[in-house]
Amino acid sequence: MTNPAAADLIARSNSLGSDPKNTNYAGGNTSAKGTDIDPVTGEPVELMWVKGSGGDLGTLTEKGLAVLRLDRMRSLVNVYPGIDREDEMVAAFDYCLHGKGGAAPSIDTAMHGLVDAAHVDHLHPDSGIAIATAADGEKLTTEIFGDKVVWVPWRRPGFQLGLDIAEIKAKNPQAIGCILGGHGITAWGDTSEESEKNSLWIIDTAAAYIAEHGSDAPFGAERAGFGALPEAERRAKAAALAPTIRGIASHDKPMVGHFTDAEVVLEFLASEKAPALAELGTSCPDHFLRTKVKPMILDLPADASVDDAIARLRELHEAYRADYTAYYDAHADENSPAIRGADPLIVLVPGVGMFSFGANKQTARVAGEFYINAINVMRGAEALSTYRPISDAEKFRIEYWALEEAKLQRMPKPKSHQGRVAFVTGAASGIGKAIATRLAAEGACVIVADLDLEKAQAAAAELGGTDVAIGVAANVADGDAIQAAFDEAVLAFGGVDLVVNNAGLSLSKPLLETSEKDWDLQHDVMAKGSFLVSKAAAQILIDQKLGGDIIYISSKNSVFAGPNNIAYSATKADQAHQVRLLAVELGEHGIRVNGINPDGVVRGSGIFASGWGANRAATYGVAEEDLGQFYANRTILKREVVPENVADAVFVLTGPELSRTTGLHIPVDSGVAAAFLR
Template identity: 90%
Template structure:
């Protein structure tokens, strides 16, 4: 049975974490103390349950808690070697674990274990950090909260900070919490309800004071020409710049992107003081660990041309990398981890919005959310005082902390397609859906493109939330519709790396019954459609300079002359030769182009369900329900081909194992000798 203290802790944590005014995603930690029976001695034992490293309060479960014995944890005070060696204490936390210990204890465990209160909350609210980063934060803390909240000067999270907060509580029995300089807040209570109420009181009191006493326009007036463009224009410009920006942000390692044109961002970028404040960077460790110490901000007005903006972004990126290298060189010591990359994670485009980047979509999205937190913090601090983040030296001590490096090294090995963005046409059913499903399972972000928007969105939802997949409408025979689909892709995920030309249909008719309309429809969807999709994709792939893959789902009919199939087979032959032509043309850009030749994929196929199956069954003189087995029986392996077999081939062709392969057609037909490639 779950301990009541744990039940209360989870409930409180989820409530606090569900509201972004209280803390950011994965930010902060909460704890509870209580008693259980030691299964070894049968005696009562005092325990600490605290959110483990890397967890998120809003979604916290019992499995995300670290469980420690309080008697052993408190005894660590007796062996503490001092602030210069406080990092050694983290390894000692493992010797305090109870039972299997639960999640890994975080660096903040000390403030929870050493503070003499049954329940402790450490949070990163915008209103609290605004006070914490104000130049006169200590005076403001006393003015706003009286003696109920005590100021704690900036100190890097760790054992000493836990000792400091514990001592402050002991010396100030009337206090309910602290403002941690440059960082956030900590509050406590004898009960879970009291701790939560105290946390919320600090957050809401700070917010109310800022609202009542703060300057109305702390960012100054509006810079003429830097105001937000109309929605259609700004999103079109964002889509036009996305590939360039992602390529720059991925100079050191590939990144997934996220775009937002929320008013809080565009208003900030339109303000007079945006360049000055952005250059100061963020302060809360949770913020700059996700956003880097400062963003790259384009210094051109909103109506600057795409060409001018791209040229300037390249210049600014070069300067940003040099500046970041100088920051690293100025603060690194002999035992510092190697530089992790000098590219920006936040790119701000006046009049348009913000691009944020990370190893995956969730990380990229959260980085953007954190920068919005930083904007709110700057607004609050500037409205009352002067925004004064912690120094670059202290930021470096956090960013390149050995404990942070160890945390990164513990992360699981990425899947083969993590960080890659795939667009699959005709992906709401059949082969396309199987391909989208496999790519998502291997870590890719997937754009499910289909003629039917509702079905595309439903198929995407099956793969996961919008951090995993989105559904878009795409009539592949319409160049404008294709461009709209790619625009949606780059705004959702930052760019495109992998495109699968799968959309298709078939009309099974002999030559004399095939009309001009039949011929045009087949060629518009597959030959012309693949050409248009590949052309739109190539523009992005070339601009990103990250290489990429284009896959054509052709057919064994591209080389095999089957009966009553003139229009379909001819267009598949067209697709097959597009593979060869584009492999040659796009190879210099690192883009691989390959094809897959399936045969007789009946199960789950949209083409077969739409009448093609009945026509082919009639052609071969078999029942439609027996068609799959008929195709299997005529193969060498005597095994039916299903959509997942084609998806497997896409996975292999676009994975690391065949990185030197282009211009290839892989048969997925269980062996049709007449379709062997020559």
Template identity: 85%
Template sequence: MTNPTAAELIARSNRLGADPKNTNYAGGNTSAKGTETDPVTGEPVELLWVKGSGGDLGTLKESGLAVLRLDRFRSLVNVYPGVDREDEMVAAFDYCLHGKGGAAPSIDTAMHGLVDAAHVDHLHPDSGIAIATSKDGAKLTKKIFGDKVVWVPWRRPGFQLGLDIAAIKAKNPAAIGCILGGHGITAWGDTSEEAEANSLWIIQTGQTYIDEHGKALPFGKQRKKFAPLEADERRVKAAALAATIRGIASQDKPMVGHFTDDPRVLEFLASAKAPKLAALGTSCPDHFLRTKVKPLLLDLPSEAPVDKQIARLKELHEAYRADYTAYYDKHASTGSATEPASPAIRGADPLIVLVPGVGMFSYGANKQTARVAGEFYLNAINVMRGAEALSTYTPISDAEKFNIEYWALEEAKLQRMPKPKTHQGRIAFVTGAASGIGKAIATRLAAEGACVVVADLDLAKAQAAAAELGGTDVAIGVAANVADADGVQAAIDATLLAFGGIDLVVNNAGLSLSKPLLETTEKDWDLQHDVMAKGSFLVSKAAAKALIEQGLGGDVIYISSKNSVFAGPNNIAYSATKADQAHQVRLLAVELGEYGVRVNGINPDGVVRGSGIFAAGWGANRAATYGVEEKDLGKYYAQRTILKREVVPENVADAVYVLTGPELTRTTGLHIPVDSGVAAAFLR
């Protein structure tokens, strides 16, 4: 049963974390102090409940709290070795834990445990950080808040900062909180309601002052040549640039992308001060840990041709890598008797790429991380706007940023991250994926960590199938008539805008009409060849352009059929188009191999269960051809195989997983039978 104090804390945290004006995703922490009966002694014990490392306030649950004994935690003051060794205190937090389970205590635990207040909030509101990063932040704090809020000069989060804030509260009885230079705010209260009210008062008072007293044009005048393009033009250009930019962000490690053309981003990019402010980088540790210390900003006008923008982006990327490497080399420690060596450089590619007139591309190991990185840079833009409106934006120094970015405690947090799944960071485009084999493939790839685009002729069904896989950070549904070149390109463009790129294509869309030669019409022939032979060609062509531009390799899978090599009765058009698909595999394997793109095929036997093709009449026709009841068709197919086992959609999905996973990286041009053994379809 949740302690009432903890339950109250969770409710407060969820309210504060639900509003991005109060704090960014996974940013800040909250705490409450109270008593509980010690199960060992039966006596009351004073406890601290505090949001643990890595959690998010908006979605915080009891499992995300660390619970510590206050008497033991406060005793740590007696063994504190000083600011030069304050990191050692984090390991000591574990010896203060009460009970079992819960989250690991974060570096900010000292801020909560040492401050003499029953309830403490530490948040990263845009208005608070704007004041915290202003050149004259100390004077502004006094002017805006009077004696109710105290300025704290920049100090890296840790035990010493907790001691500093505790001392400030003790010396300033009228104070309800602090502005932490370069960082955020901390507020407190005797009750949960009071702490929350104090936090909101600081945030709202700061924003009101900025709104009422700030400059009208904090970013300077708008530059006409860098003005936003029309909405449709922005999206077209963003899709045209997406593969290039994803390749830029993924030179060291494959990344998933997110695109936004939020008006606030476009306004910033068109402003006179954008180049200077972007170069200064972000300040709040939560910001630059997600966005890197600074973005890559394209310096060409909005109307510049795409080919020139691409060429310039590649030039700027080389300069960015050199600049980031110099930043690392300047501040990294090689290690000594008193100082450990800095962690190895984690890559020199940008995580935020800004294109004037178009928008912002952000990147991360998965879609959620990429999306959140973009949200954090939007926070940074808001912070810069507020700071420039009141004063001059002055972030913490690069040396301090490095000390946070390559902090041993941050490195330890990264090392605790779970091992990524086999397809994490990969972006899959699956046609005919609203049902049957395609849906099973999409489901399997999503389960293995891929971002999946469910493409289907029926948009509503595609979106419903995608929703079953999770939110839009996992899958989206798009309409795709694979026989229409413009429709195919639109679907690929939607993929590039949703996830930043494309890595894995599954040509699965299909249909079949079971007729003998003399009953097969020209229309029947054209329909089947348009969907499967032509459709696979159009999808592979549109995807290949992006795959090649990214420079990350990739996979193209054709769901062909045993009929591509087996001369079954009464299906001349279907079998011929499947043979066409089978040879496309061989041809594209040769052509795309130099770009690291592998092309393979899968030859299933008839897959009856869940099949849209079989349900649309093909099943009844094949059952009539073989003289069996339609309901027994799956059993019939199974009995004519060597293994006597029916092939189901998940069997085909398993083959796609293996072909696109880490085990068969040297395999291309291969067809894998998934037919339980049809001797007449053995490959020769």
């Protein structure tokens, strides 16, 4: 049974964390103190429940809490070796834990345990951080809050900060909280309700003061030519730039992207102060750990051509890498972790929007949300004063903190396809759906492309939220429709790495019954369709400069002369040769092109369900329900081929094990001797 104090804490945390004005995603932490029965002694014991490392307040559950004995936690004051060795105290928290399970204590545990209040909230509200990063933040704190809120000069989170805030609380009994310079806010209360009320009062009072007393144009005037392009134009330009920008962000390691053209971003990028403010970087540790110390911003007007923008972005990338390396070299010492990469995580394009990047889609999306938080912070600080973030030296101390490095090292090993974006045609059912499902399970982001948008979206929803997969309409026989689908893909995930030409249909007819319309339909969907998909994909892959994979789901019929199947088998032979041709042509760009030749897949197949199965069964003189076994019986292994078998082959071909393989066709047919490749 959940302790009442813990239950109140979870409810308060969810309430505070559900509103982005109070704190950013996974930012801040909350705590509650109370008593419970020690199962060893049967006596009451004073405990603290605190949000553990890495959790999110809005979705916090009991499993996300660390539970510590207060007597032991507070006894750490007696063995604290001083600020030069305060990091050692984090390991000591483990010796204060009560019971089994729960989350790992975070660096802010001391702040909660040492402050003499039953309930404590530490949050990162935009309004609070605006005061915390203002050049005269201490003076503003007094003007805005009187003696109810106390200013705390910047100090890196840790045991000493906990001691500082505990002392402030003791010396200022009238205070309900404090502004942490460069960082955020902390509030407290005797009850959970009081703590939440005090937190909200600080946040709302700061916001109201900024609105009432702040400048109407905190970012200055709009720069001529840097205003937002019309929506259709800016999204088309974003789609054209996205592959190049993703390649820039992925120079050191593969990244997934996110794009937003939110009004707050476009307004900031149009302003005269944007370049200088962007150069100053973010301040709150949660912000710059997600966004890097500063973004890369294009210095061309909104109407610059795509070619000019790409050329300039590449120049700026070189300068950014040199600047970040200089930042690392200036502050690193012999104990610093190795540089983690010198590419930007936020790329800003005036008139168009913001591209943000991370190891997966959620991380990329959240990085963008954090930079919007940073814009809001800069707006508030500039409205009242001058934005002054913490120094680069302090940023480095956190970015390359040994504790932060240890946290990164504890993260689970990435799956084989993490960081890759897969575009699968005909993916709402059958083989395509099985491929999309397998790739998503292996960590890829997936675009489920299908002629039927509703089915595509339903199939994508089965794979998870939009951080995992999206559904798009894709008539593969229509070049404009294919381009539109790929534009959606790159705006959703930054680019594309892996394309599966799976869409298909079949009409089982002998030569004399095959009409010209039948022939054209088969070739439009598969031969022409594969060509159009591969052409659109190749442009993205080349622009990214990251290599990639194109897979054709061909058929054993590409080499096997089956009866009454002229149009289908001919177009499959066309696809099979496209594999060879494109493998040769695209190899210089690191793009691998391979094919898979399945036997007839009956179970779960959209083609078979549409009447093809009945036709083939009639051709072979068997009942339709026996067709799968009929196919299996004529193979060497006597085993039926199902969609998941084809998906397995796609997984292997696009994984790290076959990185030197291109131009290959893999049979997935249980062994059809007549279809052996020669």
